Amino acid sequence: MSLSQPLQNLILFLVLAGMVFLFFRPVKGWFWLIKNSIKTNTKIISEDILKQMYTWENLGQDILKNELKYSLKYSDSTLESVLLSMSKNGLIQLERNELNLTPSGREYAIKIVRVHRLWEKYLAEKTGFEKTEWHARAEEMEHKLSQEETNVLATQLGNPVYDPHGDPIPSHAGDVLHIEGEHLNDLPVDAVGKIVHIEDEPVIIYKQILAENIHIGSHIRIVENNAQRVVFYAEGEEFKLAPEVAANITVEVLDTSENIEDDAxxxxxxxxxxxxxxxxxxxxxxxxxxxxxxxxxxxxxxxxxxxxxxxxxxxxxxxxxxxxxxxxxxxxxxxxxxxx
Structure with a gap:
């Protein structure tokens, strides 16, 4: 039995109306979900850029667009679009291939770093996740926690000053301490000191340090340092590292007259x-x-x-x-x- 033309038109209208409703439904409609997804992705990319620029700035490195593309692995078109938006919003200064943080951009970057390092502290203190997982999990949370939630987390952790790797955690006001010390590969033979920081990037080098069971807070004594290896004693054991691995360990140099617990x-x-x-x-x-x-x-x-x-x-x-x-x-x- 065929339907009359008016009834067919009514059914078609209802189907189209339903599709329009599903697409444009407030908050949960497909249109808004897609739009918010794009907005979220842009926010994440912007924050990734700011954090990377802040890291390079602290290392005294020039911030180049080409290096940023290589480091963050975003497509050229995506990165160009987000960088242009960040420049218009006053977060960065763009001059051909060179980038610089503005005061507003640096302030925003410090907030992201604060969330990241507090979350790593939480993972170290309150969970059983492996050390190799802390960084990736913290990178997810740094985009999700609000400033209010971050301050609550800091309070619950006792407002720590350093994260598990020895990196300073920015305060709520944005104040950041500096790591005092020398890279392990720069220390002369017979130098003594205490490990205060272990860099967790790149991951491949960090995993090598973890495999050696080297600890923050350990007192060390250098016994050999050359282009091939760095050898030191810590807590009754001998450790041998390639110079490029040793460069990721920071040591607070101590006076040789100090008691460095040689018998520990x-x-x-x-x-x-x-x-x-x-x-x-x-x-x-x-x-x-x-x-x-x-x-x-x-x-x-x-x-x-x-x-x-x-x-x-x-x-x-x-x-x-x-x-x-x-x-x-x-x-x-x-x-x-x-x-x-």
Whole structure:
């Protein structure tokens, strides 16, 4: 049975009206969703640009458009469009291939950096995510948290001054401390110091440093430094790094007359049938993990010895205060001891 022409027209009208409603429906319509998505993407790209420019500015590097394209991996057309918009909004100055932050752009960039570093601190203190995940997860959150939410997060964390890598966290007012120290590869033989910062970019170099189990806060002594390698002792162990890897570690140089805890070694290095006294827990051990070790009795002055060793030597059980407690090697490496 065929429909009459008026009825066909009515059905067609209703279908078209429904499609128009779905497309232009306030807030949730396809048009607004697409528009807001584009707006959000532009905001994210702008913030990525500002943070990268701020990083290069602090390193004293020229900020070149071509380098920005290579670093951020956005298409030429997208980057050109966003840069032009940022210039019109007074965030950057554009002069051919060279870029500069305006005071407004720098202020905005510092806010992004504050969110990023606070979130990395949160991940280190409150979660069990691996160190290699902190940076990427913080890069997601730096675009999502409002300034009010950021201030609440800072308060919950106790308004920290440094993030887990040793980078200064900007204050609410935008004040930023400077990292004081020398790059590890620039230190002469016999220099002593304390590791205060480990750069987490590029990721490939950061992973090499993590694989060596090098900790912030460790006291070190340089024993060799040449074009091929940098060799240093820290907490009873010898470390060998390529100069380009060592350049990502910043050290606060100490006077050689200072006590740099030469006799402090890691619990992971304690042999069987020897006893030791705990000197403390490395700053590398944070948050709940640190509190758990303290609750278990790994406190300064406590006597400790190896109790049981697993077939693969990892984990080991340590006897402390009459209790046998198993620790993985990476956990034991964060506990400093003095052999007796």
């Amino acid at each position: 070694v890691r619990l992971s290095a304690l042999p069987e049938n020897e006893t030791a006294v705990i000197l403390g827990i490395s700053k590398e051990c944070r948050g709940d993990a640190r509190r758990r070790l303290l609750d278990l009795g790994f406190v300064k002055g406590a006597h400790i010895e190896v109790d049981l060793v697993s077939p693969l030597s990892n984990p080991k059980a340590y006897l402390i205060k009459g209790t046998s407690i198993a620790l993985r090697e990476d956990q034991a490496a964060k506990i400093l001891i003095k052999k007796q």
